[in-house]
Structures are given as structure tokens and as C-alpha cells.
Amino acid sequence: MLATSRDRLTSHGWRRVPIDHLPGDRAVRVLVEALRVGDPDDDRVSETEGLARVARACAGLPLALRVCAAVLAAAPDMTADELADTLEASATRVLRLGDGSRSLHAVFEQSRARLAPDTAELLALLGLAPGPDISTAAAAVLAGVTEPEVLERLRALSVAHLVSGREGRWRMHDLTAGYAASLCGGDEAPERFVRARRRLFDHYASTADDARLNIVALSGQRTPDTFADRAAATRWMDAERAVLIDTVHVARELGETRTETDLPLYLNTYLKWRRDFGDLEDLQWIAVRASQRGGDEEREALSWDHLGAVLRATRRFEEAMDAHVCALRLYTELEDQHGEAVSRSGLGAALNGERRFEEAIDVLRGSQAMFARLGDVLREANACNHLGEALREVGRYAESVEAHQRARGFYHQLGEVHREAKVWVNLGAVLAREGRFTEAMEAYERARTMFQGLGDTLEVVRTETGTATCLRGLHRTDEALAALDAVVGFLVEERDPHHEGLARYELGLTWAARGDAVRAIPHLERAVELLAENNDPYLRDRAAEALVSARDSPDPVG
Structure with missing residues (x-):
């Protein structure tokens, strides 16, 4: 005997055979066969892409596919693309589709009717949850119960095939999520749902703040005991990343100003570290606008500064300058000297990026002096490091080394190993610019060792570009070529x-120095493209000049 059920059959003697969602090609085949049964001459069976879109919207669920086939059969003038457009607009539209005798909505209603009341309530509450999944802990907060209590209900939903769980996280299929969301009342949600969503948003914000404090903590600094250490905080952020980002977007749609402004602040350092600049820029813009809407000038200034830092990281320095100037204006009006110093430091870094070094030096010296007066050693070190970069570019090498050494000393004192390693990279760049290649290599080696100790492989590799430049300067071209x-x-x-462009530029220069223009040219061509695409016009022009020289080489080796 074969029996099918949305519930999991657990009685003795039953052998369970789970039927998963149909893959794309098989789902399309179901649609095609159903259309042919209704009309052997139905030419919509050849609308492959449209039928594939319908199948994706149905998430491979056999009943959804059958319902959609029935809808097409009842409307011979409807193309598969037209139906797909309707379905893709909203999961709830799939739920409402029917052929007169069956609908997904009715199936879900039957499943919900068999649930215990508290489990049925949890299903509705899960429709409020942002993101692709939810942890057991967050589900408990959402439901306002203990973790053991919510776990029992989640398992009941899993038995009913309404959620699936793995390693403490639970997710619903898009169609199930659409059904669950339809139970919450939309804009007219009952007060208990509003309170539940508020609890969940507050939970995400407070836990993200605790994680942030663990991640940014200086050596020996006390941190919230929510997480055992920085690694545990980072693991939580990694697991919740998509959920937290979506929470900000949902909060924006709902006008939840507190969440709109708080969560981007708490995610700032983590997302920068993960190099997720696209999401981070979106979140900081949301925070800026929410702060403006709420009249919170202090939070608006902070958000402008964070936005400026993201724009610097993506090499959009002119926009970054505008953001830092907005922050500076607000901090000045608020008579917040510390905030003003932070904005000046960011502005100086953006001026460096725009190669306006003399202006940057003036701004950064002022910022450094303000931090020294206020006793903020960490941010004074940041300003010194930016100052050292500006001084290097105007040829004031001794002053540059002095500024970097001051920053390095502060970072070492604070236990800021990653930042200290970055300063060693900058010291290597100054020494290499002076032609002191052996000393520069020693600085790069110190940086590389520190990055290795932190497990930052990307920075280890980036540092090798500087080392290779020194090897070329010492005429050790074979070693330089192998490294690059x-x-x-x-x-x-x-x-x-961007860093690939820098490395290819160095690789092209090294092949050219060896007299092999044929091998230099492809790397220089690619370097020009990459540096142009990544907003580095200065080095793009240098790479273009090197490319012209290589092409004009009288006797290239090939």
C-alpha cells in the first residue's frame, strides 16, 4: 500500500519515502505533460523559458505545478511568461491560484487546522521573521517562550513539513512563508504580532551590538558576556548576516526608525571586515535617511562618517569627502569635538585618495592634535597612519616614517595587531620609495608574519606585492616574477x-625590466583595465605609460 500525507507517518511498520521538490527540468516536464493532456496541440509546450519561470515560482511543488497547468488550460490565450509575471510578483498569488477544486492555500489551511493552537500561532509568527531562516533562540524570542518550548513547536511544524531544520536553524519554503505571512494581517496586523516583531528586532539589535563590542574590543577590554570571545561573536554574525541585513530593509519598509539606525551601526565593522561593501553602503544610506527623518543629528553624523568610510573602501573618494563633510558640519553644530576629530580624520583619508596631499596633511595634523588633546590613542594612531601616507606621497619621507612609527607604537600598546601590521606595510612602502629595499623587505616580512598569525590570508598575499617590488629593485627579477x-x-x-590590477602592473614592470616586452604587455593591458574599472586613475595612467613603453620596445623578447 502507498499512502501520501503532508504529516510524517511514524507508526510501526511504515517505511517513509520523502518526496522532495522537483528539480527544474522535471518540474517543467510536469507542466508540459499536463498541458498536452488538456490539448495535444497546445503550442505553449514550446515556451521553455516561460515554463521554467513558472516552475521556479512554484518551487517545484507538484500541487502548485498542477494548479498552474490548470490555470493555463483554462486560459488558452495566456502565455507562460504572463503567468510567470503574475506568480513572481508575490508568493501569495501562487497560494491563491486554483482550478476550482484545489488550491495551495486550501492545502496549507488543512495542515494548519491539524496543528496544536500554540504551534499554529508559531507558524503565523514565523511569517513575520525577516531573512531566509531563523535560529531556535530567535524563534523563542519571537514567540515569547523558552527555547525548549519553541523547539517542541518547531519540531511539530517540521513533522507537518511546514518548516525544515538543520543545526539549530529553521527555514520555510517561499510558498509556505508566503502563506505564513498572509496569516499576520499585513498592515493591519493584530497587536500581538506587532509586539512579537518588535521583540525580534530588539533581540537582533541588542545581540548584534554585543557581538560588535566583542569584535572591536581592544586587548584586555571588558566585553558583554553574551559571547565567550571574538571568535564566537564572529560566528554568530556569520550565521545571522543575511537575516540582520534583511531586518534593516524590513524595518525601513515598516518605518521602524530605531532598528533602521541601530543595526547598520552594529554591523558596520563586521561587514567592512567581510568586505561586503555593497550591503554596507545600502545599510548606511538607510541609517542616514532614518536619522534625518527622526531628527537625530548625532546618529546622522555618525552614519555619514560610516558611509564615508565605505565609499573610501570602494575608492569613491569624492563622494566620501562629501559624506565626511556632512558629518563634520553636524558635529560642529553639536559642538562635539570628538566627532569633529573623527570626521576630519576620515576627510583627510579621502583627500589622500583624491591625491590632494597638502590639504590632507593640514586636515590630518589638526585631527591628530584633537585626538591627542582628548586622549583617544586609537584614533590618534589612525590619523597618524593616514598622515604618514600623505607625507610619503609628497616626498617627505623622514616625516612619513616618523608618523607611521608613532601610529605603530600606539597600535602595539593597544594590542591592535592587525592595524600594526598595516602600518608595517606602509613603512615598507616609504622605505621602498626611498630605495631602501632591504629595509623595506624587512618591514613587509614583519607585516606578513603578523597577518599570518591572524589568519588573514588576503592581506598576506597583498603584502607580497610590496615584497616583489623590492625584489625588482634589488634586481632579483626571477624571485619577483614567481611571487607576483x-x-x-x-x-x-x-x-x-583593484589589488589584482596593482599586482599585474608590478608584474608587467618586472617583465619589462627583464627586457621581455611580449610578456609584459598582456599584464599591463589588464592592469589598465582593472585600475580604470576600480577608480584608480593615477595608477591607471602609470600603467598606460608603461604599456606604451613596452609596445615601443625596439627588440622585445618573445
């Missing part, structure tokens, strides 16, 4: 196009 080949390969895999 490895660097380029790694950066291609990591999708780090």
Missing part, C-alpha cells in the same frame, strides 16, 4: 580586482 604570478592567481580567485 602567485599573487595574481590568488587575487583572481578572491575576486579582488
Whole structure:
């Protein structure tokens, strides 16, 4: 005997055979066969792409596919693309589709009717949850019960095939989620649902703040005991990343100003570290606008500064300057000297990016002095480091080394190993600019060792580009070429196009220095493209000049 059920059959003697969602090609085949049964001459069976879109909207669920086939059969003038457009607009539209005798909505209603009341309530509450999944802990907060209590209900939903769970996280299929969301009342949600969503948003914000404090904590600094250490906080952020980002977007749609402004702040350092600049920029813009809407000038200024830092990271320095100037204006009006110093430091870094070094030096010296007066050693170190970069670019090498050494000393004192390693990279760049290649290599080696100790492989590899520059300066071209080949390969895999452009530029220069223009030219051509695409016009022009020289080489080796 074969029996089918949405519930899991557990009685003795039953052998369970789970039927999963149909893959794309099989789902399309179901639609095609159903259309042919209704009309052997139905030419919509050839609308392959449209039928594939319908199948995706149905998530491979056999009943949904049958219902959609019936809808097409009842409307011979409707194309598969037209139906797909309707379905893709909203999961709830799939739920409402029917052929007069059956609908997905009715199936879900029957499943819900068999649930215990508290489990049925949890199903509705899960329709409020942002993101692709939810942890057991967050589900408990949402339901306002203990974790053991919510776990029992989640397992009951799993038995009914309404959720699936793995490693403490639970997710619903898009169609199930659409049904669950339809139970919450939309804009007219009952007060208990509003309170539940508020609890969940507050939980995400407070836990993200605790995680942030663990991640940014200086050596020996006390942190919230929510997480055992920085690694545990980072693991939580990794697991909740998509949920937290979606929470901000949902909060924006709902006008939840507190969540709109708080969560981007708490996610700032983590998302920068993960190099998720696209999401981070979106979140900071949301925070800026929410702060403006709420009249919170202090939070608006902070959000402008964070936005400026993201724009600097993506090499959009002119926009970054505008953001930092907005922050500076607000902090000045608020008579917040510390905030003003932070904005000046960011502005100086953006001026560096725009190669307006003399202006940057003036701004950064002022910022450094303000931090020194206020006793903020960490941010004074940041300003010193930016200052050292500006001084290097105007040829004031001794002052540059002094500024970097001051920053390095502060970072070492604070236990800021990653930042200290970055300063060693900058010191290597100054020494290499002076032609002190052996000393520069020693600085790069210190940085590389520190990055290795932190497990930051990307920075280890980036540092090798500087080392290779020194090897070329010491006429050790074979070693330089081997190092740069490895660097380029790694950066291609990591999708780090700007640093790939820098490495290819160095690789092209090294082949040219060896007299092999044929091998230099492809790397220089690619470097020009990458540096142009990643907003580095200065080095793009240098690479273009090197490319012209290589092409004009009288006797290239090939």
C-alpha cells in the first residue's frame, strides 16, 4: 500500500519515502505533460523559458505545478511568461491560484487546522521573521517562550513539513512563508504580532551590538558576556548576516526608525571586515535617511562618517569627502569635538585618495592634535597612519616614517595587531620609495608574519606585492616574477580586482625590466583595465605609460 500525507507517518511498520521538490527540468516536464493532456496541440509546450519561470515560482511543488497547468488550460490565450509575471510578483498569488477544486492555500489551511493552537500561532509568527531562516533562540524570542518550548513547536511544524531544520536553524519554503505571512494581517496586523516583531528586532539589535563590542574590543577590554570571545561573536554574525541585513530593509519598509539606525551601526565593522561593501553602503544610506527623518543629528553624523568610510573602501573618494563633510558640519553644530576629530580624520583619508596631499596633511595634523588633546590613542594612531601616507606621497619621507612609527607604537600598546601590521606595510612602502629595499623587505616580512598569525590570508598575499617590488629593485627579477604570478592567481580567485590590477602592473614592470616586452604587455593591458574599472586613475595612467613603453620596445623578447 502507498499512502501520501503532508504529516510524517511514524507508526510501526511504515517505511517513509520523502518526496522532495522537483528539480527544474522535471518540474517543467510536469507542466508540459499536463498541458498536452488538456490539448495535444497546445503550442505553449514550446515556451521553455516561460515554463521554467513558472516552475521556479512554484518551487517545484507538484500541487502548485498542477494548479498552474490548470490555470493555463483554462486560459488558452495566456502565455507562460504572463503567468510567470503574475506568480513572481508575490508568493501569495501562487497560494491563491486554483482550478476550482484545489488550491495551495486550501492545502496549507488543512495542515494548519491539524496543528496544536500554540504551534499554529508559531507558524503565523514565523511569517513575520525577516531573512531566509531563523535560529531556535530567535524563534523563542519571537514567540515569547523558552527555547525548549519553541523547539517542541518547531519540531511539530517540521513533522507537518511546514518548516525544515538543520543545526539549530529553521527555514520555510517561499510558498509556505508566503502563506505564513498572509496569516499576520499585513498592515493591519493584530497587536500581538506587532509586539512579537518588535521583540525580534530588539533581540537582533541588542545581540548584534554585543557581538560588535566583542569584535572591536581592544586587548584586555571588558566585553558583554553574551559571547565567550571574538571568535564566537564572529560566528554568530556569520550565521545571522543575511537575516540582520534583511531586518534593516524590513524595518525601513515598516518605518521602524530605531532598528533602521541601530543595526547598520552594529554591523558596520563586521561587514567592512567581510568586505561586503555593497550591503554596507545600502545599510548606511538607510541609517542616514532614518536619522534625518527622526531628527537625530548625532546618529546622522555618525552614519555619514560610516558611509564615508565605505565609499573610501570602494575608492569613491569624492563622494566620501562629501559624506565626511556632512558629518563634520553636524558635529560642529553639536559642538562635539570628538566627532569633529573623527570626521576630519576620515576627510583627510579621502583627500589622500583624491591625491590632494597638502590639504590632507593640514586636515590630518589638526585631527591628530584633537585626538591627542582628548586622549583617544586609537584614533590618534589612525590619523597618524593616514598622515604618514600623505607625507610619503609628497616626498617627505623622514616625516612619513616618523608618523607611521608613532601610529605603530600606539597600535602595539593597544594590542591592535592587525592595524600594526598595516602600518608595517606602509613603512615598507616609504622605505621602498626611498630605495631602501632591504629595509623595506624587512618591514613587509614583519607585516606578513603578523597577518599570518591572524589568519588573514588576503592581506598576506597583498603584502607580497610590496615584497616583489623590492625584489625588482634589488634586481632579483626571477624571485619577483614567481611571487607576483602567485599573487595574481590568488587575487583572481578572491575576486579582488583593484589589488589584482596593482599586482599585474608590478608584474608587467618586472617583465619589462627583464627586457621581455611580449610578456609584459598582456599584464599591463589588464592592469589598465582593472585600475580604470576600480577608480584608480593615477595608477591607471602609470600603467598606460608603461604599456606604451613596452609596445615601443625596439627588440622585445618573445
